Amino acid sequence: MSSKLRIGVVGLGMGAWHAQGYQEDGRAEVVALCDLDKSRLEETACKCGVSEVFTDAEEMFRKVSLDAVSIATPNKFHAPLTIAALRRGLHVLCEKPMAMTVREAERMVAAAQQAKRNLMINFSYRFSDMSYALKQQVEAGVVGEIYFGRTVWHRRRGIPGFGGWFTRKELAGGGPLIDLGVHRLDLALWLMGYPEPVAVSGDAHNVIAKELARKQRKAFTVEDLACGIVKFANGATLMLEASWAVNINEPEHMVTLLCGTKGGLVQKNVGGGYEFTAELYTEEGGNLYTKKLDQALSPAPSAYTEFISSILEKRPPMATGDQGVKVMKILEGIYKSAETGREVRYGAR
Ligand SMILES: NC(=O)c1ccc[n+]([C@@H]2O[C@H](COP(=O)([O-])OP(=O)(O)OC[C@H]3O[C@@H](n4cnc5c(N)ncnc54)[C@H](O)[C@@H]3O)[C@@H](O)[C@H]2O)c1
Numbered sequence: 352m353s354s355k356l357r358i359g360v361v362g363l364g365m366g367a368w369h370a371q372g373y374q375e376d377g378r379a380e381v382v383a384l385c386d387l388d389k390s391r392l393e394e395t396a397c398k399c400g401v402s403e404v405f406t407d408a409e410e411m412f413r414k415v416s417l418d419a420v421s422i423a424t425p426n427k428f429h430a431p432l433t434i435a436a437l438r439r440g441l442h443v444l445c446e447k448p449m450a451m452t453v454r455e456a457e458r459m460v461a462a463a464q465q466a467k468r469n470l471m472i473n474f475s476y477r478f479s480d481m482s483y484a485l486k487q488q489v490e491a492g493v494v495g496e497i498y499f500g501r502t503v504w505h506r507r508r509g510i511p512g513f514g515g516w517f518t519r520k521e522l523a524g525g526g527p528l529i530d531l532g533v534h535r536l537d538l539a540l541w542l543m544g545y546p547e548p549v550a551v552s553g554d555a556h557n558v559i560a561k562e563l564a565r566k567q568r569k570a571f572t573v574e575d576l577a578c579g580i581v582k583f584a585n586g587a588t589l590m591l592e593a594s595w596a597v598n599i600n601e602p603e604h605m606v607t608l609l610c611g612t613k614g615g616l617v618q619k620n621v622g623g624g625y626e627f628t629a630e631l632y633t634e635e636g637g638n639l640y641t642k643k644l645d646q647a648l649s650p651a652p653s654a655y656t657e658f659i660s661s662i663l664e665k666r667p668p669m670a671t672g673d674q675g676v677k678v679m680k681i682l683e684g685i686y687k688s689a690e691t692g693r694e695v696r697y698g699a700r
Pocket of ligand 1: 361362363364365366385386387388391406408423424425426428446447448473474475512530
């Protein structure tokens with residue numbers, strides 16, 4: 352029997368990338384796949400050379416000897432499938448958003464603690480050379496204490512699976528805030544050292560998608576744009592914006608700007624697509640400087656490599672369930688504030 356970690360993957364859209372990531376790492380092998388869609392299941396199994404295939408995840412957990420699983424289904428199933436896998440003693444890499452509510456997210460963390468297994472969330476925007484370089488600079492003290500930030504992902508027109516699960520609240524938990532905002536929020540929080548949120552205020556709109564849904568007769572029960580302001584126990588403030596359809600210049604507009612006592616940093620996309628740049632701004636000796644990452648000499652690990660390493664090294668993963676809970680607290684807070692028109696408070700500042 353091979354000494355490689357034995358991994359199963361549930362949900363084969365994004366999950367097919369998980370399977371590829373594990374196979375590329377080489378310290379794990381994908382031995383079982385699960386999807387409700389049989390044709391997708393067969394196609395992915397054939398591509399990945401996997402013979403154990405299932406349409407029921409819990410049956411897969413029961414019947415196949417596994418060390419770990421990826422959960423990459425629609426958001427509604429993240430919590431129940433993660434908890435079921437942890438209870439079977441498996442380590443779990445769960446897609447973002449971790450869950451649809453804080454309550455679900457907390458139950459997932461409790462299940463991981465009880466099972467003494469790793470629960471990692473696929474906050475994939477951390478796992479890049481740019482993000483790693485910025486984190487290294489923050490940890491080296493280059494920007495000082497971060498007291499303000501703005502983190503954004505807008506799309507001109509980019510509603511995923513219009514009318515399908517992404518645009519139904521009961522299956523997704525929300526719209527672009529929980530889908531795209533979650534990535535930019537995690538990136539900002541990670542660079543800020545995951546401070547404790549104490550108050551959240553926000554708003555949500557459904558303007559452009561509502562009209563498209565009416566014309567195309569498609570289900571759309573989430574927001575098409577949301578924004579929020581988060582205050583933290585350490586005195587910092589973060590603004591968050593996310594949309595799937597808004598009248599702007601570029602197809603995709605992503606930016607995370609963090610301002611510190613000694614310097615500032617920006618991680619943003621260039622050219623309206625998925626190419627990124629990372630810059631730092633400082634004042635030294637009465638002069639203002641801009642520093643830009645040209646090339647990382649050692650590449651950042653992928654999320655899949657980090658998940659495997661954390662299991663083999665018997666340590667917590669870099670993107671933990673606890674961090675996922677904090678992210679959910681903020682997202683849920685913004686949705687609640689949008690509904691009630693009031694600030695949501697978590698504790699004294
Ligand atoms: N980290 C990232 O960058 C990233 C990118 C894309 C999607 N995602 C996340 O991945 C998840 C899946 O998104 P997607 O784009 O692949 O969606 P998708 O609709 O393309 O794929 C989901 C798959 O899950 C299957 N499925 C649904 N319910 C299931 C169940 N109970 N058991 C087994 N299979 C089931 C569906 O048949 C489908 O094939 C979402 O949570 C999404 O937010 C993350």
